[in-house]
Amino acid sequence: MSSSEEIATRKARLTTLATAPHARLLALWQAFGTPPAHEMLRAPEIGTVMVRGRAGATGAPFNLGEMTVTRCSVRLDSGATGHGYVQGRGLEAARAAALIDALAEDGQAEALEAAVLAPLRAEAAAARSSRAAKAAATKVEFFTMVRGE
Amino acid sequence: MYVAVKGGERAIDNAHAWLAEERRGAPDVAELSIAQIREQLALAVNRVMAEGSLYDPDLAALAIKQARGDMIEAIFLIRAYRTTLPRFGASDPVETGAMACDRRISATYKDLPGGQVLGPTFDYTHRLLDFALAAEGGEVPAPATGAADAEDMPHVTGFLAGEGLIQGEAEGAETPRDLTREPLDFPADRPLRLQALARGDEGFVLSMAYSTQRGYGRNHPFVGELRVGIVEVEMEIPELGFAIGIGEMQVTECETVNQFLGSKSEPPQFTRGYGLVFGHSERKAISMALVDRALRWEELGEDDSGAPAQDSEFVLSHADNVQATGFLEHIKLPHYVDFQSELELIRRIRAEAIAAGAREAAE
Structure with missing residues (x-):
């Protein structure tokens, strides 16, 4: 069984791949080199996930609506397996995510971190902070009018 | 037929x-x-x-x-x-408290942790047509940026709950009923009602909400908080045995603080209405919260004033615009046989009525 640290690393990796823009993910993956030989455990498949919310944000779960997701699972010749989940409809992106996950499980985690995951994370962080900075500029600073005089 | x-x-x-x-x-x-x-x-x-x-x-x-x-x-x-896609599963409930907010306002507290953030809003625009937009190719000036602090944006209802001034949220079934998998059935519990409202027609839900404001099932709402932003969606992946983020989405959430209620066992407390909608859709989220609150009359021990917005059968059965359109528009399809029988019927009744009239005149 994997340690909690290994689970956290893999979770962070898969989450980064899932939320990355497909074109960026594919560009970085192609630049990484020739895809390794692999066997499809589950061919790329488009489906949905029912997204849930909670009544009053903290109460009973309810079904808010679905989102599109594409998933894929692969096995490398070494036996390492990889699972890819990406938001939206992207057969190639899901396959790339599965292969990246498998290679990372197969000892190439550091190289993939540098070539693919770190850039994706940095770009996502930049997009987030750009929105946060625009939001911050619309924060209201109240001042109280002095009456009389 | x-x-x-x-x-x-x-x-x-x-x-x-x-x-x-x-x-x-x-x-x-x-x-x-x-x-x-x-x-x-x-x-x-x-x-x-x-x-x-x-x-x-x-x-x-x-x-x-x-x-x-x-x-x-x-x-x-x-x-x-x-309907053509397989469903891989259901997500964990999204954590709207951890939302990366583009917008967050409260009509109940002026100063609150995280502040009032207006975001890209139509509010305070003058609703004058902007003819500059009619000319293409105009450069859009970059909006101002500010220093984003890492301050949390806790839910406003959390402050009230901390003091016990607002009703707590009841826990529900881990797997809520799903009206895309089973037909809508009454009585509908709150999770099912929220699902129906979240996908309900914006115009219909708006009108129902407006009717409560005009007195048909009034519930005195304050917009405790309205927030728009990005939430992460996580799902348990069976083949991995743990949850991963599978996406991010923009949602709009509205929490209303409504008229209070007390009983022999509980001192008076505010009550809640809740709206959550995909995308940036404030009108829909606020409407949903008002109608959610109106539909809660029974569980909160209120009187049924007979208002349409309190009637869950009426609201939920008519909120879906695809269902409504399907039934409404089917009447434009050929009804030739139906109509033929109606024609024959009215001809016969008319002939009988005319004959009866002629007999009376003759007598």
């Missing part, structure tokens, strides 16, 4: 070809791309995702293009497409 009739294939083919030409419009005007619709008509895209009940901006943009901007037709296309 209508019956199957044959014939008309050529007319139908030609009608569809003409529809395609009309959809394209004048050929000397540039064709709209899906990306243009997604980026520049984002609120239309949001509505199609919310009521189509499928979060996928590109698909919603395609549906809007195909439907020539007819929103309900676009929603119908999305609903139909959704």
